[in-house]
Amino acid sequence: MNAAIEVTKLEKRYGAVRAVDGIDFEVHAGEVFAFLGPNGAGKTTTVEILEGIRPGSSGQVRVLGKDPWVHGRELQRLIGVIPQDFHFFPKLSPREAIDLYAALFGVSASARNLLQRVELDDKADAMFDTLSGGQKQKLGLALALVNDPKVCFLDEPTTGLDPRARRAIWSVIRSLKAEGRTVFLTTHYLEEAQLLADRIAIINLGKIIATGTPGDIIHTYGRPERLRIDGDPRMVDRLQREVGLPVLLEDGAVAVEIRGKGDAVKVLNWLDTSGFAYSSFRTSQDTLEDVFLRLVGSSDQATLELSPEGDVT
Amino acid sequence: MNPTRIRAYFIAFAKGYLRNPIGLFFTLVFPIILILIFGAVFSNTGSSAVALYVENLDHGSAASVAFLSALNSTGAVQVDVVSVPAGSSFPSYLGTQGYSAGLIIPAGFEADLANKTPVDIPVYTNPSAASQAGIALGAVAGVESAFNLKLAGGSTVLSSTQYNVGSQIFTYIDYLIPGLIGFSILTSPMFSMVNISSTWKRDKLFRQLSLTPLTRSEWLTAAMVWYVLLAILAAFVMIFVGRSVFGAHVSVVAWMFPFLVAGPVLFVSLGLVAGSVSRTPETAAVVGNVILFPMMFLSGTFFPVSSFPPYLQTVAHVLPLYYVIDGLNAGILFNNTAGALRDLLVVVGVAVVLFVLAVRVFSWRER
Numbered sequence: 001m002n003a004a005i006e007v008t009k010l011e012k013r014y015g016a017v018r019a020v021d022g023i024d025f026e027v028h029a030g031e032v033f034a035f036l037g038p039n040g041a042g043k044t045t046t047v048e049i050l051e052g053i054r055p056g057s058s059g060q061v062r063v064l065g066k067d068p069w070v071h072g073r074e075l076q077r078l079i080g081v082i083p084q085d086f087h088f089f090p091k092l093s094p095r096e097a098i099d100l101y102a103a104l105f106g107v108s109a110s111a112r113n114l115l116q117r118v119e120l121d122d123k124a125d126a127m128f129d130t131l132s133g134g135q136k137q138k139l140g141l142a143l144a145l146v147n148d149p150k151v152c153f154l155d156e157p158t159t160g161l162d163p164r165a166r167r168a169i170w171s172v173i174r175s176l177k178a179e180g181r182t183v184f185l186t187t188h189y190l191e192e193a194q195l196l197a198d199r200i201a202i203i204n205l206g207k208i209i210a211t212g213t214p215g216d217i218i219h220t221y222g223r224p225e226r227l228r229i230d231g232d233p234r235m236v237d238r239l240q241r242e243v244g245l246p247v248l249l250e251d252g253a254v255a256v257e258i259r260g261k262g263d264a265v266k267v268l269n270w271l272d273t274s275g276f277a278y279s280s281f282r283t284s285q286d287t288l289e290d291v292f293l294r295l296v297g298s299s300d301q302a303t304l305e306l307s308p309e310g311d312v313t
Numbered sequence: 314m315n316p317t318r319i320r321a322y323f324i325a326f327a328k329g330y331l332r333n334p335i336g337l338f339f340t341l342v343f344p345i346i347l348i349l350i351f352g353a354v355f356s357n358t359g360s361s362a363v364a365l366y367v368e369n370l371d372h373g374s375a376a377s378v379a380f381l382s383a384l385n386s387t388g389a390v391q392v393d394v395v396s397v398p399a400g401s402s403f404p405s406y407l408g409t410q411g412y413s414a415g416l417i418i419p420a421g422f423e424a425d426l427a428n429k430t431p432v433d434i435p436v437y438t439n440p441s442a443a444s445q446a447g448i449a450l451g452a453v454a455g456v457e458s459a460f461n462l463k464l465a466g467g468s469t470v471l472s473s474t475q476y477n478v479g480s481q482i483f484t485y486i487d488y489l490i491p492g493l494i495g496f497s498i499l500t501s502p503m504f505s506m507v508n509i510s511s512t513w514k515r516d517k518l519f520r521q522l523s524l525t526p527l528t529r530s531e532w533l534t535a536a537m538v539w540y541v542l543l544a545i546l547a548a549f550v551m552i553f554v555g556r557s558v559f560g561a562h563v564s565v566v567a568w569m570f571p572f573l574v575a576g577p578v579l580f581v582s583l584g585l586v587a588g589s590v591s592r593t594p595e596t597a598a599v600v601g602n603v604i605l606f607p608m609m610f611l612s613g614t615f616f617p618v619s620s621f622p623p624y625l626q627t628v629a630h631v632l633p634l635y636y637v638i639d640g641l642n643a644g645i646l647f648n649n650t651a652g653a654l655r656d657l658l659v660v661v662g663v664a665v666v667l668f669v670l671a672v673r674v675f676s677w678r679e680r
Contacts, residue, residue, distance in 0.1 A: 053520060073526070081524050087516040091332035092325055103321030104525040127332070 003062075004029040004151050004182040005050060010059035012045050012206075019045045021206035022059065027184055027199075029150075032177050034197035035186040038296055042206040043186040044084055047155050050184065051081050063151060077105065080149030084156045084186075086140030090129035094120055094139045097128070101146040114142040117175075119168050134165025141172055151182045158192060170196060190289045200288075204296040214288050221295060222286030226255040227264050229271065231278025243270050258283070314534065318527050323535040330505075330539065340501040340543055344493045345554055348486075351615060352559045355485040362391040363445045365452070366415035368403050369394055376423035380456065389452040390414070404437050413439035414449035429464060490555040490563045491641035492614040497547035498576035499608060499634050502540040506584025507601030509536075510675060511594040523677040533581070533672070540577035548573055568644025568653045572660065576637045579664035582671040583633075589674045613638045633663045 005027035012020040020042045027033040037043050048054045049061055052068030052075055061068060066075050088097055098111040115121040118138040123131060131139065137157060144152055154173065158166040173196055176183050187193055193200050194214050202210040202217070210217050229235075230253050239256065240247040243266055246257045256267050264283065271278060286294075330336050365384065371377040381392045395415075397406045407415045416436045419425075425432045436453055438446030462469070513519050522532065548569060555561035587604055591597035611625060612618070612634035618626055629635045640656030643649040 051524065053523065072523075076524055076526065083517060083520065085517075086521075087518060088521065089325065089329050089518065091329040096325065096328065100321055100325045101525060104318050104527050106317065106526070 002029050003027065004064060005033075005184060006060075006062045007046075007050075008060040010046070010049065010061055011057045012042075012049060012054070013057045018206050020049070020056070023203065023206070023208045025201050025208060025211055027182060029182050030177070030180050031198040032173065032183040032185060032196050034193035034200045035184065035203060036188065036190065036193045036200055036292065037186075037203035038188060041203045041296075043188075043203060044155055046203070047153055047184065047186050051079065051153055052076070077147055078150050080144030080147060080152045082137070082140035082144045082154050082157055084159065086136055088128045088136070088139065088143075091127055093125045093127060094131075094142065095124040097139060098142060098146060101143050105147040107147055109146045109148075114145060117145070118142045118172055132165075134161045134168075137161060137165065137169065141169060145176075149181065151184065152176055154183065154185045156186055156188065158187070158189065166192075190287075190292055194288045202292065202295060209295050210291075218286055218288060218291050221291045223290075224257045224259060225283055225285050226250070227258050227267055227281060227283050229254040229256070229267075229278050229281045231271075231281075232276045235271075235274065235276040238274065239267070239270065243267055255284075314528070314531055315526075319531045319535050319538075322527055322532060323538060326535055326539055336501065336505060339504060340497060341547055341550060343500075344497050344547060344551055347493055347496070347615075348489065348551060348554050349558065351489055352486045352555075355489075362389060363414055363448045363452075364412065365390040365392050365449050366407060366410075366412045367392055367394045367418060368397050368415070369418045370420040371418050371422035372420075374423035376426050377418045380418065380422075380460065383456045383459065384452055387452045387455060389448050407437055407439075413442040413445050416449075416453060426460075426464070484559075484561070486555055486559040486561045487563055487646060488617055488642070489615070490551055490561055491569075491645050492638050493551050494544075494548045494569070494573075494641055495576070495612065495634055495638035496609065496614045497551070498544045498573065498637055499580055499612075499614075500605065501543055501547075502577050502580040503584040503587075503601060503605050505540075506536070506581050507588040507597050508594070510585050510588025511591055511597030514589075515594055519677040529672070529675070529677055533585075537578050537581050540581055541574050544573045544577045545570070563645050566644055566648075568650070569641055571657050572637050572640050572644070572653075575657065575660045575664050579633055579637075579660060579667055582664065582667035585671040585675045586667060589671070589676075608632045608634045611635075613642075633660060636660050636663075 003026045005025075007023060007025050010020055010023050011018060023042075023046065035043050035046065045054065049056045050063055050068060052063075052072035055069040063075055064078055068075050092100070094115055095111045098109060098114055102109040102111075111124065112121060115124050118141050120135060120138045120142060123135055128136065128139070141154075141157065144154075157173075158169050161169070170192070173183055173185065177198075183196075185193075185196065197214065199211070199213055200217060201208050210221055212220065228250065233249055233252075233254060236247050236249060236254055239245075239254070243256070245263060245267070248255055256263075258264050258267065268281070271281075367381060369377055369381075381394070384390055385392050395406075397403050401409075403415065403417055407413075414437065416434055418434065419432060422432060424430075434453065434457070436450060438449060440446065549565065552561075552563050552565055555563055583604065584601065587600045588597045591600050607628075611621075611629050612632045613629065614634070618629045618635060618639075621629060636656040636659040640653045640660065643652035643656060
């Protein structure tokens, strides 16, 4: 598989601070790659180095085979970027902004189509400073697409947006992938990464601590699947002795670690004959959120937003 | 440098500027307000007449009226006939009203003139307003001499006409117009560039532009073209207002255009340097004002530098705006090509240095 982005031993130092501390990863052409981490983990620094806005201190970065700091001018025609907290000229309308970008890139782009695509056509002639946060972000997305980019960098595109605007942006990201573009998405919303990304890298304190598909990461770093029984907690010792599987109490329920259907049948058969009272049972598995918390949660700077639906600006 | 990109960005920049009423106000409206205020306040000072209060005890006789209108027509005094309240004397009346000059036309003035009987006209002046007293006494003595000459049947041999220094008759407003054109050349690029270079950095707008093919030099070219056009527009508007409202003796001359180009280039660069070296928009505003305000007042904008005390003149001579205004004066008022050229060389030299400096300190990318 050919790589759209290759990063090898990348470091970014500010004095004694290592914002990015020797990271390696590869983004395949045509995939959505989520770069996940708590605030201050080094996400934006990394994405800005990939965009050619900042130089790295050491290591190697290639975007579509080119060094972004050296070949920024050639690359900017091939990439689309929405920065975190996108701002534009306050007294220009979305339509004018797109026309300006089209003229600067020397391409013909239909402002109407692009604005329809990001669901901003009703605000085509409103001044930028009158747009809401979500509408501004949508314009940022539309501008990132003016030059028909091969690789899109979206730096926390939905931070601070209400659920509707967030979903609109998600659907655009899905369509980018469907068109065969590579998407590099940084986010601190776990749900967003799990829903959109083909592969994920988790960065914390400037280091990548896990890479893979969401399933891989849960499988590698998550706990085994558990059968949870809401019933008499006194069964724990006997259950462990007689079935031979690890058992613990989890949030008041009896949880048995199982490795497949056979284990579950064994436990339920035992339960049926043991005489212990129980009301219900179900299996449970770690989510990306559980894994993420286990990986970075110990660090006191991990300021995660676990429930993006909950905050509305 | 790609002309299509410069043009596209220029249009966007101009729209942004025209849609912001504050920028337009400071560029076009504010200087006009200044012309109107300064013009109204100062345009009469050169010929401002001394108020001369008169108690006419000859009760409006034809001879007394002729005498007073002769006084008025000297232009040195403005006669104001008053009636003194009963129980008050004329001098004490002048004192209580705070008037500094007055005279009494005695009763029987007309009859005495007809009989050629000597008449004493008492003139009262306030010693603490010596120059006004001098003007009033001089005017009265002059009119008396004219009357005496006429009564004696003599004829005028010597006479004079008044002219101002310079090739034309200049009034304060004539000097004010080039000064305010300079004011406009200074303020709109400086205010905008200090603001743009600091707030755009904060809002990451330069970062945004750096992700497009637009280059820094294209950006700078578009901005400078805009401020040059704005300066030319401001110059035309001010010359028009000065001429039409105050009858100023200024007109559009070829020599003002080099200054209308080099001036904005200089101050766009200076504003960029001031904004770029500041970390926040707030410090940038302070740095900008520290540069802007002394320059605004000490470069001959509102008052000729030659009227400053010597140490302030020295200060004025290191301010680049002084050379812009001096050059505009030389071009517009005095048709002094050599003087304008000398000033232009200074302005272009400083503009080149600041431009190079601005290109060095003004960066779009971050480290």
